[in-house]
Amino acid sequence: MQKKCRHRWVSKTENGEILGCFKYEDQFVRLLKRNDVLILQGDTGCGKSSIIPHLILRNFENSNIIVTQPRRLAAVSLAKHVSKTLSQDPEIRSRFNLPASQVPNLVGYRVRFDNKVAKETKLVYATDGIFFMELLQLWAANGFASLPKYSVIIIDEAHERNVRIDLLLMMMYYMLTLNPEIRPKLIVMSATIDAESFISYYKNENFFNKRTLTVSTLFISAKLYERIIHHTALPVEDLIRESVSHVFKSLKLYNEGNVLVFGSGIDFLNSVKASLEYYLEELAQLCNNIKIVRELKKIFDDHVDFMATFVEIQEDHAKIVYLQSICEFTYDELASILNSINDTTNLPCSSDLIDLLIDSDIDLEINYIFDNFFARNFDILLLYGSQSISEQQKIYQTPDDVATQRIVLSTNIAETSLTVPNVCVVVDSGYCFCSAAVEGWE
Structure with missing residues (x-):
């Protein structure tokens, strides 16, 4: 059930409206604490890619987050945008004991030929290909005997279902069931995700003969503007x-x-x-x-x-x-x-x-x-x-x-x-x- 925001800093649109994800903060935090996997479906414009990592940083201690994006432009743009919004949140400044001018260092990005990650970085936006290569190197080194350094792994735009995303989803399933003592949380996000398919996949007990994962879903609504769609009456030659x-x-x-x-x-x-x-x-x-x-x-x-x-x-x-x-x-x-x-x-x-x-x-x-x-x-x-x-x-x-x-x-x-x-x-x-x-x- 949707709850009203507490008296905490929230990001607003140019029209002064609170972005959807902030309205679901308490529900999101509760579900993430209780489950290994969270399938998050949200309307376009609700702030999934930018606000969900923000909420994790201000509600979970010692968070280390990676968010995958299918395109490098999205990874770089989101990193720059989130670094600005984090610096405006007094709770983030207090939690990490940083002045506003240094808060942007908490956010970095990793894309092909460009790596902007500092020692103090707690949130990394990366292309799915970069994260996939990181997991491959980890697998080659020790077969996932040790897990990645991230406490929360977010796979965004999961509906695209390209080869890398499908392999990431499979590798995450294996990792999460391999070592139950030290395992990251997994969030799979999209605006048009088929939630039931992902739930049945991650709840499958016999896929790798490992332990069952706890999975939940969350739908976040947002204000959708009226759209008028016109189609050409006849096939277009030019x-x-x-x-x-x-x-x-x-x-x-x-x-x-x-x-x-x-x-x-x-x-x-x-x-x-x-x-x-x-x-x-x-x-x-x-x-x-x-x-x-x-x-x-x-x-x-x-x-x-x-x-x-x-x-x-x-x-x-x-x-x-x-x-x-x-x-x-x-x-x-x-x-x-x-x-x-x-x-x-x-x-x-x-x-x-x-x-x-x-x-x-x-x-x-x-x-x-x-x-x-x-x-x-x-x-x-x-x-x-x-x-x-x-x-x-x-x-x-x-x-x-x-x-x-x-x-x-x-x-x-x-x-x-x-x-x-x-x-x-x-x-x-x-x-x-x-x-x-x-x-x-x-």
Whole structure:
């Protein structure tokens, strides 16, 4: 049963809401004390990956925790985030007798080619591959006669069920039943885990002919925002073009918030990025042209037919020089822009952009385009597994202009374990690269 929080420090969202895991602190602590294995299922956004280790550190003495993540970006990002929240908790500072400036040293991470673990580190975020190699080395040395140094082992995103995670789950079963006197606690976490399957697996008495483990489950709820899902009516022939079109539809609907686009691989993402950069530059130029049109129109406001006036001033060198100083266009370009005032189907831009605007259900009326897109800034970021950590971390950095909308183009690396900030629309191509065994392949 859910209980109210005691008067202890809790982390809150930007809206001032308490994250779900803090509301279940007492129940979680009680279940972890009584059981060898805890299967934890929680709604997305409840704080499983960040808050559960926090609760362990402030409720259990001599804790030494490792949390596995399927991707290095998640491990690094979580370590940096949790180090900040721990330093804000007075109970953590008191328990470890550390000033706030030194509390971040309690949290570290281990990923391929990067190890940020100090002597005083009590919580380590690591990729499942790194922890798997650690267990293999331990097995090769003494066959698990001694157990890892961790008091709590957390396997996060267990629903992904890749080979490493399945092997880790099996090795943990063997370790937990091998040496009942000194064994760590195991927490298996996911938002969409099949709890009954894991319970039956870890309660199996005959698998290794060892002792039975005590297993329990905990479900943590969180506030879920309303989601509106749209599907394309017909099969898509050009995924790149369709993705770009849906990004423009999203930018039309929302002038705040970021757009997250999922693609199948780096080549796909680079192609989408190139197309977006081209069309957004064209759109910015179009808005600039419309601004010039408006300025020129003000000049001729005293004339009933300012188009005739424009023809008239072509013979006046001084006026021509003045107009060119304003807009820096040639006669032909000026004429094209001025003509577009009376013909909204002849926008002063490329036909490619017009076709995209039509595909994106964006009104071609000049004032509508200007009012909705002028002076808006966009930042396009790529996110994929082989990037450097510094490049991946850019999604968490605040842009110089806070009004800038980000368009994050990502592989399925962003589907789990991490939260891209301030996303209002997700565009999913439905494709991703994955490894699979194909029987009979020649």
